[in-house]
Amino acid sequence: MSLSSPLISAKGIIRTIVPMTNDNHLFEFSDSSGALRACKPGQFVELWVPGVGECPISVCSGRVGDTIQLMVRKVGRVTSALFQMSEGDWVGLRGPYGHGFPVDKYKGKNLCLVAGGLGVAPIRSLWQYVIDHREDFGKLILIYGMRHSFDLLFRQEFQLLLRRKDIEVYIAAEDTAGPEIPSLTVQLGRVTDMIDLAPISADFEVALCGPPVMYKYAVERLQKKGIPASNLWLSLERHMKCGIGKCGHCFVGGRFTCKSGPVFSLAELNLLPEVIECNHGGI
Ligand SMILES: Cc1cc2nc3c(=O)[nH]c(=O)nc-3n(C[C@H](O)[C@H](O)[C@H](O)COP(=O)(O)OP(=O)(O)OC[C@H]3O[C@@H](n4cnc5c(N)ncnc54)[C@H](O)[C@@H]3O)c2cc1C
Ligand code: FES
Structure with a gap:
């Protein structure tokens, strides 16, 4: 109903x-x-x-x-x-x-999912979907970065993911001092360091969600690896209210991000360069 x-x-x-x-x-x-x-x-x-x-x-x-x-x-x-x-x-x-990640377009492709901070929430919906339809997708790489290792969310789920042979997981924190995380390897570094480390090639589709500052640097590193703008998918969590294109809170570059997004390919965003720069409503 x-x-x-x-x-x-x-x-x-x-x-x-x-x-x-x-x-x-x-x-x-x-x-x-x-x-x-x-x-x-x-x-x-x-x-x-x-x-x-x-x-x-x-x-x-x-x-x-x-x-x-x-x-x-x-x-x-x-x-x-x-x-x-x-x-x-x-x-x-x-x-x-909104329009989520284009899972139909990803079918048959290698996938890299990049999450920063609370951006891991929508990215989790994507990795669960891919794992439930695993045979429809190629390689799966998951990169998750956070400020402190004790901010790590879905700790138990990551322990299970790390045991799987069909997914490569990279977890990085800028500060790893503090409580130990049993059987989880959290590397010292940023999402961008993990992008450098991971075997991502030009044929990958990449889905990203994180704070606005992450996009600028993560996209630069991914483009250095040869990923075209049409394969980079960013979830822009701009300030929204009604969620259905009525109130105008999320209107930018002639579009309502609640209706056209929140997920856009970089190829679309290149037409709206101000979107990444002024995306202050990040999660
Ligand atoms: C598409 C989308 C997806 C999202 N997904 C998630 C998600 O999965 N999980 C999640 O937790 N959040 C998510 N968010 C973010 C969430 O919607 C916001 O954090 C929302 O504002 C929370 O509502 P609130 O009423 O609790 O906060 P608000 O009261 O609206 O406060 C929001 C921020 O403004 C500050 N603030 C409020 N009033 C003032 C004031 N008078 N002066 C200065 N600062 C002030 C608060 O300290 C806070 O940092 C998402 C947002 C979008 C657009
Ligand atoms: S949130 Fe109201 S128009 Fe997009």
Whole structure:
């Protein structure tokens, strides 16, 4: 069943809350309308906390089922209110919105997924999708960078990914001082160092999500490896409100990023150079 109006939220009951760090929790919601079954990797939903407001959050699970997972960082009004809630409480969810990663285009190709910080949330929806349809894709390389090693999200899932033979995983932190991460090799460095290290060649499709500053340098290194602009896919999490092209909050270069994006190829963005430079709404 789909929702009758794109602006009406469906009730999502909080099934589980898994704290990953102090300010980053993984929430699993039941999907009462069934509309969120249509979520594709890289799309987002609008999360409404009654009496507080709404904000866009990326779909974080690539597996279709009766629930949806969102990785939420506590930063402001809506997210702080969500952190006050408990399992069994309900929120509003509407969506899915935007164009996600073009998984059909990736079929049969070698793939590299690059995540910086909280950008790992939408990238996780993509690696779960690829792993569930593994035979449809070629090589799979996953690069994940963060400021401190204790910011690492999905620790247990990475332990499982690192054991798989059909995916190469590179994890880097700018600061590895602090608590040990059992059986996880976190290298000292940045996403860009891992891009240099990884065997990525010109035939790869590359999907990126991270803070705006990551894009500039990561794209430079990937282009040095010969990846054409048409194979580089960036998720731009510009400041959005309605999520459906009505309010104008995300209007840039003649387009609504909520409707045309949030995922764009660099070839498209080269027509809109200001998008990367002024993308201050990053996650
Ligand atoms: C497509 C998309 C996908 C996203 N995916 C995710 C995701 O998966 N997970 C996630 O956690 N986030 C995600 N975000 C980001 C999330 O939507 C924002 O962080 C959102 O603003 C949170 O809402 P809030 O009401 O909690 O914060 P707000 O209250 O809107 O605050 C947002 C920021 O503004 C600052 N701020 C607020 N008021 C003031 C003020 N008066 N003066 C100065 N600073 C102020 C806050 O400190 C905070 O840093 C995504 C955004 C987009 C567009
Ligand atoms: S978020 Fe309202 S127009 Fe894009």
